[in-house]
Amino acid sequence: MQHDTLELLISIGHYARVHRRFDEARYLFGRLALLYPRRAFPYLGLGLIELDRANYPSAALLFGRALEAVPDSVLARAWLGVCQVLEGHYALGARMLMTVADSDQPGATSMAAAFLKLPECAPFAAARVAQVEPTAASLSTIERLTIRNGY
Template sequence: MNMISDNALNALIRVGHLATQAGLVAQSIRFFEHLRDAYPLKAFPYVGIGLACIKTGRYAQAYEAFEQARTLDGSNGDIRLWCGICHLHCGRFAKSAQIFREIIATPPATGLDGFLELAKLLLDSPQLSPFRRPIVPQHIRG
């Protein structure tokens, strides 16, 4: 049972993201923390916190938020991509490359082609070159 209507909730989520974009990061994080308290089993508050942390370069904190979101919604491809980006910025290159390879090897869901292309571009970054290896798509591995 939702506490408020889906339309109202979506509007609140947009407000939180707009606050991040406007540079009101601390306020945005507090806003999403309140939403997290109201919706503890939903991934969206953690995604909002993670994106706000990225805005200020706090990639380790962002990773923790995205990892919590991934625990709640493991099928969300963009959360996996953000986890890989956080690993990349934290210098955890092997883990970052592993996530990007997994994204590339898994057939993309409808509408996630952009995430697939971004994962390919990031895997080609100079920092990850030592961790590149052939990718065998999941549907070919059997």
């Protein structure tokens, strides 16, 4: 399929989704999933439909399918983390969102950062930072002096 045509179909699917024409959007993204089973975008579209409908378990499954198709999809990880948080699986969602926090995709990174700041996720995100950054007590005397003196 021509790249321009594919972009147009994806845009039409998202347009239908945004305007709550879920059956039409589901039909279109479902057909795209048949044509492109090893690409993430059809599953992301289907997942966003379920997310819009507040059907978080189904959305999470679809974002998981997007990750199966494209394991390094930052958007799929971000949306899966969001679904996990919305389902109340805060630790799981925070862990998933932390894998996105340093990505080079600004939309996914800012979404992950916003959800990691939620009161429900903050303890898990803070615990991860504490594990990465050594505390002064865990450093040797020479390491503390080096840090304190800026060397």
